[in-house]
Amino acid sequence: MSQLKNKVAIVTGAASGIGLACARRYATEGATVIGVDRNMSSAWASVEVLAPASRFHQVDVTDGAAQKVVAADTLNEFGAIDILLTAAGLGDGGPVGMLDEDVWDRVIDVNLKGTFLSIKAVLDVMTAQRSGSIITIASVEGLNGTEGGSVYNASKGGVVMLSKNVAIDYGRMGIRCNAICPGFIDTPLLNDVMDLMPELKADVIRETKVGRLGQPEEIAGAAYFLASDDSSYVTGHTLVVDGGYTAGHSHGIVQMLGLV
Ligand SMILES: NC(=O)c1ccc[n+]([C@@H]2O[C@H](COP(=O)([O-])OP(=O)(O)OC[C@H]3O[C@@H](n4cnc5c(N)ncnc54)[C@H](O)[C@@H]3O)[C@@H](O)[C@H]2O)c1
Numbered sequence: 079m080s081q082l083k084n085k086v087a088i089v090t091g092a093a094s095g096i097g098l099a100c101a102r103r104y105a106t107e108g109a110t111v112i113g114v115d116r117n118m119s120s121a122w123a124s125v126e127v128l129a130p131a132s133r134f135h136q137v138d139v140t141d142g143a144a145q146k147v148v149a150a151d152t153l154n155e156f157g158a159i160d161i162l163l164t165a166a167g168l169g170d171g172g173p174v175g176m177l178d179e180d181v182w183d184r185v186i187d188v189n190l191k192g193t194f195l196s197i198k199a200v201l202d203v204m205t206a207q208r209s210g211s212i213i214t215i216a217s218v219e220g221l222n223g224t225e226g227g228s229v230y231n232a233s234k235g236g237v238v239m240l241s242k243n244v245a246i247d248y249g250r251m252g253i254r255c256n257a258i259c260p261g262f263i264d265t266p267l268l269n270d271v272m273d274l275m276p277e278l279k280a281d282v283i284r285e286t287k288v289g290r291l292g293q294p295e296e297i298a299g300a301a302y303f304l305a306s307d308d309s310s311y312v313t314g315h316t317l318v319v320d321g322g323y324t325a326g327h328s329h330g331i332v333q334m335l336g337l338v
Contacts, residue, residue, distance in 0.1 A: 081306040083108035087161035088152060090139050090196050093119035095265030096215055097165030099294030100301040104161065105129035107302060112152050114139065114196075115166065131156075139166040139192030145199035152203075159203045161305045164196045164237075165215040169267050171230040182229045189233035190240070197244055201253075208252040213304045214241045215297070216257040218320050234259075238316055245314030254313035256304045261320025263292040287322025 087104045091097030092113030098121055101111045105128035113122055113134040126132050133155075137144040152159055167189045170181050193214055204210030219227050220234025237257060244255035262268055262282045268291070272279040283289060300319045303309050318324055332338050 080107040081308065082161075082302075085109040085160040085305070086112065086152060086156045086158050087163065087305065088112045088114060088148065088159060088196075088200065089163045089165065090114040090192070091165030091167060091215070092125070092134070093117045093122060095165070095267060096260065096263060096294045096297045097163070098122070098125075099298040100163050100165060101125045101132075102128060103295070103298035103302050104163075104305065105132060107306075109161065109305075110156060112148065114145070114148055139164075139196055140187050142195040142198065145195050149199040149203055158207055159200050159210065161211050161213070162196060162200045162204075163213045163215070163301055163305070164193045166192055166196070167215065167233075167267070169230055169271060171228045172226050174228050177228055185229045185233050186236075189230070190236040193237050194240060197240075197255075201248065204253050205248065205251045210253040211305050211309075212241070212244060212253065212255040213301050214255070214257045216241070216259045216316070218259045218261050218318060218324050220257075221259055221316070221318070222324060241316070242314045249313055254304075254309070256309070256312060256315045256317060258297060258300050258304070259316055259318045259320065260297050261286060261292055261318075261323040263294055263297060265294055282323075285323055285328070286320070287325055287328065290321065292319065292321055 087109045089097050089101045092101045093115035101113055105111050105125045110129050111125055111132040114137050116138040122134050135148045170185050214237050216237040217234040219231045220238045241255050241257035300317055
């Protein structure tokens with residue numbers, strides 16, 4: 079039986095990709111889902127089919143006051159906020175010497191400060207109810223450097239560390255916080271970059287040990303585990319879901335030996 083029946087989940091970045099897949103999974107498992115995104119999306123309708131009480135707020139996550147309103151409205155209407163998943167984010171970067179300051183500010187504002195503001199918006203509710211599961215979407219690029227990664231990697235490394243600190247500060251109040259670090263997932267964010275650099279896509283797939291990009295639903299599976307009571311003793315954890323991308327380097331030996 080689903081463990082998310084009667085749960086209320088706020089999901090940021092819910093209009094597309096990983097956030098949308100997580101919203102759909104939570105709805106499938108019985109939760110009411112409050113989607114937050116700066117863009118509307120016709121795909122959101124599929125969440126409301128699964129969980130008709132669900133709501134969508136067109137809000138930019140860099141707007142802390144608007145996120146507070148979403149939390150207050152959710153509490154008023156549904157009486158609780160059990161789950162927060164933060165997937166709103168964008169990709170940009172380049173070597174530091176070539177990186178404009180406004181790009182730095184925008185990526186940090188959305189990916190790191192936006193995550194901070196999303197968490198801050200729900201903490202009063204979660205501490206009052208003495209329960210809650212917060213799941214942040216960081217990245218494998220928050221764990222290791224990447225050529226040209228700079229600000230994106232810095233923002234995601236910040237999300238990993240922020241998540242650990244929320245787990246430390248709020249664990250005794252019944253709140254868990256974990257980060258998911260996806261590898262390379264087939265979404266508009268990734269495809270925008272890959273379409274410009276097909277050789278990068280081939281290289282990423284070569285370095286991904288299962289030999290393919292991930293699907294958003296494969297991140298949603300991890301997000302379901304971390305939202306559910308199956309992970310009741312898991313907090314401050316960084317869950318890598320990357321098809322083996324960060325397991326280590328491969329140098330073609332298994333191919334040379336004829337194993338694949
Ligand atoms: N796709 C990947 O390979 C990958 C890998 C690791 C981590 N991630 C992270 O996963 C998260 C989701 O990315 P995705 O791949 O699903 O991309 P996506 O572009 O499909 O979805 C991102 C969503 O975030 C929303 N968003 C962006 N800025 C926002 C803002 N300021 N306020 C509110 N909403 C905003 C967008 O409108 C979009 O709907 C991001 O944080 C991304 O960094 C993605």
